[in-house]
Amino acid sequence: MNRISKERDRLLAAAARVYGSALTLTAIVCFLLPHAFASTGREIAVVALLFFALLGFLYLRVSSGIWWIIGIDAFAVAALIVAGTEVASHGTSTSVALAYGVGLIAGGSIAGVAIMLGTTGPRMLLYVVTAAISLAGLIIPDIKTEYKFHSITLGVAGWVLCTVLALWLGRIVPQAMRRIANMSDAYRAERVASETEARRRQGARLLHDTVLATLTLLAHSGVGVGEASLREQAGEDAALLRQLRMGFTPNPAASGEYKLRPVEESTLGNTLESVKQRFRRMGLEVTWHGKGQVLLPSDTLDAFLLALSESLENVRRHSGVGEAHVTITDDDQSVRAMVTDDGVGFSIDQIAPGRLGFSESIVARLRDVGGDARLFSAPGSGTTVVLEVPK
Numbered sequence: 001m002n003r004i005s006k007e008r009d010r011l012l013a014a015a016a017r018v019y020g021s022a023l024t025l026t027a028i029v030c031f032l033l034p035h036a037f038a039s040t041g042r043e044i045a046v047v048a049l050l051f052f053a054l055l056g057f058l059y060l061r062v063s064s065g066i067w068w069i070i071g072i073d074a075f076a077v078a079a080l081i082v083a084g085t086e087v088a089s090h091g092t093s094t095s096v097a098l099a100y101g102v103g104l105i106a107g108g109s110i111a112g113v114a115i116m117l118g119t120t121g122p123r124m125l126l127y128v129v130t131a132a133i134s135l136a137g138l139i140i141p142d143i144k145t146e147y148k149f150h151s152i153t154l155g156v157a158g159w160v161l162c163t164v165l166a167l168w169l170g171r172i173v174p175q176a177m178r179r180i181a182n183m184s185d186a187y188r189a190e191r192v193a194s195e196t197e198a199r200r201r202q203g204a205r206l207l208h209d210t211v212l213a214t215l216t217l218l219a220h221s222g223v224g225v226g227e228a229s230l231r232e233q234a235g236e237d238a239a240l241l242r243q244l245r246m247g248f249t250p251n252p253a254a255s256g257e258y259k260l261r262p263v264e265e266s267t268l269g270n271t272l273e274s275v276k277q278r279f280r281r282m283g284l285e286v287t288w289h290g291k292g293q294v295l296l297p298s299d300t301l302d303a304f305l306l307a308l309s310e311s312l313e314n315v316r317r318h319s320g321v322g323e324a325h326v327t328i329t330d331d332d333q334s335v336r337a338m339v340t341d342d343g344v345g346f347s348i349d350q351i352a353p354g355r356l357g358f359s360e361s362i363v364a365r366l367r368d369v370g371g372d373a374r375l376f377s378a379p380g381s382g383t384t385v386v387l388e389v390p391k
Contacts, residue, residue: 053109099147279313
C-alpha cells in the first residue's frame, strides 16, 4: 500500500472513530433519560450493546480489518433491533428520547463504520446490507407518534452524511498528497539546481586560485618565482586534482589556500562516503556492505577508488537503474570490492575490441598497483564487477 492510500485510510478511520463514538455516546445518553424505556430489561440490553459498540469505535484503527467493523455493526444492529421491539410494543406512547435514540443508532452507530467501507468487494456488500437493515429498523416498527418522522430523518441524514464524508475524503486526500509530492519534487529540483550552481562557482574559484595561477606562471616562464616554489605549487595542484577526482570536497582557508588530506596513507572507510555522496548527487544511490575501515597506501587507494568510481559511472550510464550495491571485503593480503546492479546487463562477447573503457580505466589501472578486475554480465541479468588490490 502506497503512502497516499495509507493517509487516506488513516483519515477515514479517524473520521469513523470520532463520528461513531460521538453519536453512539449520544444514543446511550438518550436511552438513560427518565422514562425513555418502559421495560428496564430492554433498556439495560440496549445500553450494554451500545457500550460494546462504543468500545469498538474507540479502538477502531486502519489495521482493525473487516471483522472488527462487522463486530461493531453487529452490536449496533442488535441494539437497534431491541430498541425497535420497544418502539413497536408501545406505539403512540413511545417517548421522544427513545425515538431519537433509535435514529441515532441507525444514522450514527451503524452508519459510522460505513465511512471505512469503500466501494469494492465485501466492504461494499457490507455497506448495502447494513444500510438496508438500518432503514428497515427505522420504518418497520409501528411508530404512530409525532416523533416517527424525526427518527427516520436522523437515520437517513446520518447515512447520507457518512457516505458523502467517505467519498469526499477518498477523493480529496489523494489529490492533496499528489500536490504535496509535486511541491516536494519542485523544491528538490530547485535545491539540486542551487547546489549545482554553488559547486560550479566553487569549481571556478578553485580553478582560478590553483591550476590557472600555476599555468599563468608557466606561460610567463615562472618570472619572479623560484623553480623549487613553482615545482611545489604544481605538486600541490596535482594532489588537489587527484582528491577532487576521488570525490573529496576542498576546504578553502581564509588565506585562499586549500587543505588536503595527506597522501602518504589513507583510510578507505573515510573515502567511500565521498564517492557515495558524489554519485548520489548525480542520481545513483549507492548502498555499501561489508568492511567499514580498510587502510591502504596512497597510490593503491587512488587506483582502487578511481576504478570503483569508473564502475559506478558505468552503472549510472548504462544499467538503466538508479541503485548499485558495493560490497567491501578484505583479508591479510588484499581488499576486494564487488559492484552489482540489477540493470539490463549485456553480452560480454559482444563488446567491441575498440572499447577500452573497462580494460584501461579499470583493469589496467588496478594492474599497475598489483591488482585485477573481473566482469560478469548477461542480458537481462544485471552486471557484477569484482575489483581487487593488494594491501
